[in-house]
Amino acid sequence: MRLPAPPYHFATRVTALDARPGVLEPARITTEYDVPEDAWYAVDGGVPPAVTVEAGQCDLLLVSFLGIDFRNKGDRVYRLLDSSLIFHGGLPRTGQTLRYDISIDRFVHQGDTTVFFFSYLCYADGELILELKDGCAGFFSQAELDTPLGIVMTDAERARRAALHRATFKPLARARKDRLDAADLELLAQGRPGDVFGPDHAQDPGLNPALRLPDSMLRMIDEVTVDRTGGPRGLGKISAVKHLEPDAWYFTCHFPDDPVLAGSLIAEGAVQLLQVYLLHQGMHLTLPDARFQTVTDRRIDVKVRGQVTPRNSEIRYELEITELTLLPRPTVVADVLVYLGDRPVVRMENLGLQIVEKPGTPYRPETGGVPAFLGRRNRSGEPAMINELHLAHAAQGLLDMAMGPEFEIYRESRAPYIPNGDFQFVDRVMSLTGTRGDLNPGSEMVTEYDSPDDAWYYQENSSPYMPNFVYMESSLQAAIFLGYYLGATLSRPEEQYRIRNLDGRATLIRDIDLRDKTIRHHSKLLSTSIVSGAVLQNFSYELSADGEVFYTGESLFGYFSDAALANQVGLDSGTYREPWIVTERPAAERVRRIELPDDAPAFTDPSGGALRLPAGRFHLVDRVDLVEDGGRHGAGYLHGYRSIRPDEWYFDRHFHRDPVMPGSLGVEAVLQAMRLFVLDQNLADGMERPRFAMATGVEMAWKYRGQILRDDDELFFDVHIKEVRREADRLLVIADADLWKTGLRIYELTDVAIEVRPESD
Structure with a gap:
């Protein structure tokens, strides 16, 4: 029984031990790992999930101390079977000390086979960041390892998959490439998504240095294929291959005299695929300086039913995206199967990854509503004032995230939202001419909406052109956001308003094909009236594409209290x-x-x-x-x-x-x-x-x-x-x-x- 050897050895010291040598019984060990400032695996000072998980490797040291070799007598080798992971905090940084409180909870003996159950808590500089629960590993003979069953899907798992409902998600930028080779992945490791997916994915130099794949030594994927609308939910399916070399470092160090690919490295490949997918969907465009972060407080269940050894030439990943959202931050969650040939040998459920701003980084509008540049440019290269992340919050999240700290007053009360999901037809605010709190006529806002050529309203309409309600909603949602952003309700925080459209008129000047076009709204506040139980605002608006105005109108909105709406006649x-x-x-x-x-x-x-x-x-x-x-x-x-x-x-x-x-x-x-x-x-x-x-x-x-x-x-x-x-x-x-x-x-x-x-x- 051996620990992994460098460069996959992540234990610096043992600080506590509660165990009796020679007795296979419940025991505890506490270890520490000092993350080097120049760690070979770090990305912009961040420690990847594989290392964070693997640094809890001293359950091996503990079971060795308890005397497992005296029972196995060199005839059996260690293999992980099951575990569940819950991340509770941010991934570690270089220079931190990781502490692992590891417990072996019980042993089970079946003939000559020994299985043990274990768990651990991981702390980064004293802060709990990771919990491993229900760990199960055993010691197996070569004959047992040569006849693996692979992953067998249970009835409960089949029912869970069948219950998934189809959904849609509009990428923030449409990728021009869905099949990636090793050269493309190297460009992503250099932080150059625009060179892979197209110029709409590019950001200004110096932005988001952490949003890249790890260097080639840790990279666990070589070829990637993305199906943006595949999978049981229609949110995406990813296939990938990792070509294996029999004398590569990942075999020779894990373990000495027993080469097998570490489960944490297999999982790292899946994490890297989620990184690729977040970049593919343009999620990085929403923030100027962010990092990849595992989703917290979500249980990830892992099953391993086969070993990957130097005899295997490749492993294949199949990921089905089960969640894709901008709330509370850009997030992707997937179920993962890893194959040897046609046999699935590893399954991970609920593996999630986010893009999260670094501490101290601007991420929302400032007081007054006009932020510093937050990293997003439109197709023409113009800087957006606020972007899809903020509009998602304006539709279904924290209003202060969308509009600034003045709107924190609504964190504990109901307030108006713009429509959400596939009924939201505003993506970005490009500019504001006006001052928050000034509701006099004359304030103007320019917003944009990208209309994808495969939008549901084209596919389900009687002809593949934009239907009337999208013209109406896109113009009305843009206009209403101007008044709300200026602070139409801020002077009465005690009122829980609902918003309603009252009157309007609109003219289609020209019916043009808007598929894959950016619609630009120019909204102007014409008047504001404050009456008992209501705030009324009138707007004019015009919509254009490629510089040509095609739709104009004017509309009256009201913010109403519950009492005002209750008396409708x-x-x-x-x-x-x-x-x-x-x-x-x-x-x-x-x-x-x-x-x-x-x-x-x-x-x-x-x-x-x-x-x-x-x-x-x-x-x-x-x-x-x-x-x-x-x-x-x-x-x-x-x-x-x-x-x-x-x-x-x-x-x-x-x-x-x-x-x-x-x-x-x-x-x-x-x-x-x-x-x-x-x-x-x-x-x-x-x-x-x-x-x-x-x-x-x-x-x-x-x-x-x-x-x-x-x-x-x-x-x-x-x-x-x-x-x-x-x-x-x-x-x-x-x-x-x-x-x-x-x-x-x-x-x-x-x-x-x-x-x-x-x-x-």
């Missing part, structure tokens, strides 16, 4: 205004009901054309009653209905701690009914390769005086077609619409419009 002063189909009672033969169940295929052009209704998360209407000559204008009428479920997808995204159906999705439901009218009436007959589009040059106006909540049972709406206009290059349909919740009319839309136009090449 809708659009009709509390009276109930009935839908047209109820008041007019058209003859039954004039009314045709069209059912649109969840499990039905999207409604398509009955003439066999390319027009169709959107599906997936766009399914917002259960049925429509259609009267082709009905409505206020006699040009067509649709009465739509949707039952509301408390688990509707949008409630969790809009807003955090204040779930409400977005008004823009109510508008989207109306637009779907209008598309259905076009299909049903075959209005696009004769148009070559028609597609649905947003209507250009028509100003839509809206009023909201209520909201759909989780406990509402239904919504229904009226659409009154008032014009069907055929022009040389388009079919234009314009309508007015109203939307109700039970007992209350809450939305009014004027000149809501759609187009059908020929698809361009």
Whole structure:
């Protein structure tokens, strides 16, 4: 029984020992390791997880002291079977002393085979940073080692994997390369992600010197393949290979006369793959001086059911990403399988890694809201004022992280948030012209949103173009952030406000293909009014891409107390205004009901054309009653209905701690009914390769005086077609619409419009 030899020997001294030599019984040992200032494995002064774990290696010394060699008589070798790791603090730094309080808790003997169970606590300069629990190792003959079973997945593990739900994550920068070779990994070790993944991944010289792979001696991966949307959650899958050399240092030092690849080094390869993935996703762009850090207070379960020896030419990693988030810091969590050939021999569950700012590094806006440069530039090279990390907190995290220390007052109370997840359509704040606390007209903010070409709203829309609600939400979210950032609610910290859109009008100037484009918002505060229980703010905004303005509008928002929202009376002063189909009672033969169940295929052009209704998360209407000559204008009428479920997808995204159906999705439901009218009436007959589009040059106006909540049972709406206009290059349909919740009319839309136009090449 031997300790590893240098350079993988990490024990400096034994400071305590509670054990009886020659007796295999519970015992304790305390050891220390002085991390050299010039440690060969360090990255920017940081100690990697492999060394942090491996420096607790003196369970081997303890079991040797207890006399295991007298039982094994040289015929058996040590192998790790199981362990669970929990990191409680930051990874160590060079110059620190690591202390390990190691316990052997019990022994089990089965014939000549001995298995023991152990644990340890690791302290860095007296601070607990790591706990190893439920460690299990044994001593095995060559015959036993030659017949490994490999990792066998249990029913519980299969059930856990099957229960994983698919999710999405938008990379902060889209990588241009998904297959990495040894040269690419060397560039990442030099801190040059822009040379590997593309210029959007590059940062200014001198930023983030610690966010790199270790040098080649410790590197445990040689070839890497990334599937960004693979795995059971759709958050990513990583495959990698490490080519092994039989006389390499990692065999000759571990162990003398018994070469086997250390489990901590195998785990280090998985950690390095998570480092690669964080860089691949552009997570490093959010901070100017950060380091990789294992996720704390999360149990990592490790099983080893095979040995890697000099007879093996390579090991293969398969990682499935189970979590990917910016909160509270850029984080990735994965399940890992390590293969010898086709046999899995190592499994790690819940292995997590973060990017965390170094102590003293700027990481959020300062007082007043305008920070020093935080490391993020946009595609054009302009410095961002605050970035995706801060906007993620503005959507679902600490508001002071997003906007500065003045917002710490909201850490213990509810406050407004912008929408989150895949319903968040603002990524960065580029500039602010204004002063926090000054709510007078004239303040301006420039923000950006990157619209990926594979976004769900392109894939699930009726054509691969941006739908109306994204135009609305992106512009409204940008405008509302300006007012909130200026401090619209800061003067009344005792109030727990909710935010609501009240009125607006917007015009699409030009319908352009925005896939893989950056949308730039320019928002301007027009007015602020403070009244009892509410703060009202009006904004103008324009959206542009590649310097061209394509969408303009103006909108009124309100921050309301609970008491103010409790007294809503809708659009009709509390009276109930009935839908047209109820008041007019058209003859039954004039009314045709069209059912649109969840499990039905999207409604398509009955003439066999390319027009169709959107599906997936766009399914917002259960049925429509259609009267082709009905409505206020006699040009067509649709009465739509949707039952509301408390688990509707949008409630969790809009807003955090204040779930409400977005008004823009109510508008989207109306637009779907209008598309259905076009299909049903075959209005696009004769148009070559028609597609649905947003209507250009028509100003839509809206009023909201209520909201759909989780406990509402239904919504229904009226659409009154008032014009069907055929022009040389388009079919234009314009309508007015109203939307109700039970007992209350809450939305009014004027000149809501759609187009059908020929698809361009």
